[in-house]
Amino acid sequence: MDVQPNLLSLIDSVERGDTSCANALFSTLYAELRRLAARELARQGVPLSLSPTTLLHQAYIEIAPREGPSFPDRARFMGYAARVMRGLIIDHVRSRHAQKRGGQFEITSAPTDFEHAVDDRELTRISGALDELAEVEPPLAQIVDLRFFCGFTFAEIAAMKGISERTAQRQWEKARIYLHRKIRSDLEV
Amino acid sequence: MAALNPEQWRVLSPFLDQVLCLPENERQAWLHSFRTQRPDLVDTLLQLLENHRELSADHFLNSCRATSSLH
Numbered sequence: 001m002d003v004q005p006n007l008l009s010l011i012d013s014v015e016r017g018d019t020s021c022a023n024a025l026f027s028t029l030y031a032e033l034r035r036l037a038a039r040e041l042a043r044q045g046v047p048l049s050l051s052p053t054t055l056l057h058q059a060y061i062e063i064a065p066r067e068g069p070s071f072p073d074r075a076r077f078m079g080y081a082a083r084v085m086r087g088l089i090i091d092h093v094r095s096r097h098a099q100k101r102g103g104q105f106e107i108t109s110a111p112t113d114f115e116h117a118v119d120d121r122e123l124t125r126i127s128g129a130l131d132e133l134a135e136v137e138p139p140l141a142q143i144v145d146l147r148f149f150c151g152f153t154f155a156e157i158a159a160m161k162g163i164s165e166r167t168a169q170r171q172w173e174k175a176r177i178y179l180h181r182k183i184r185s186d187l188e189v
Numbered sequence: 190m191a192a193l194n195p196e197q198w199r200v201l202s203p204f205l206d207q208v209l210c211l212p213e214n215e216r217q218a219w220l221h222s223f224r225t226q227r228p229d230l231v232d233t234l235l236q237l238l239e240n241h242r243e244l245s246a247d248h249f250l251n252s253c254r255a256t257s258s259l260h
Contacts, residue, residue, distance in 0.1 A: 180240055
């Protein structure tokens, strides 16, 4: 498998505060997640389906060993990958009406049944507000990426981030307050 | 509804943590005490708690996942 050799150095640079490497890091992860999804779906055959959670786990399992012992911990990888996954999902939703589904890989929801689909424009508004939240209080934005965009449970997120499940739930509630207020205020302008 | 600027959020965030940790029946007493300590912040914090009640009633982000839009 051709894993981008500079993934580790890119993550290290971003961790040290070199934000100029952030786009390169996300592009690299984005390409890797797309490639993993396409390969996994080809292996699975029809019907094509792959949950975001499965894709992230698969990506970590495949990438981590090849990056050597100094690869950042699973939580940081998942944080970056979850944000990249958000980009994948947004891109997919935006383009879904313009694309034929045959031959395209498709990310499906986690097994849980959901009551309502999110409106495309609402999804874009949520993502924009989430970018702002990531600047103001990054851990809250990461919780939303992992839960809303990737479908992880609070227990999974707590284990991933080394926090209690109660803390994960409280951070989720705070993030919802921020995003709800931000989206409503933008709509009123 | 006015959006909070980043600095306002950073100031309020630890207090929001404190009040969200409390059961509903203990929040009024905490808020009463908070009003005497930080009269400059209490009204905005009350607004955020009201926002929380509204979004909970709306099931904001809870009744769906982004990925359900992919079907």
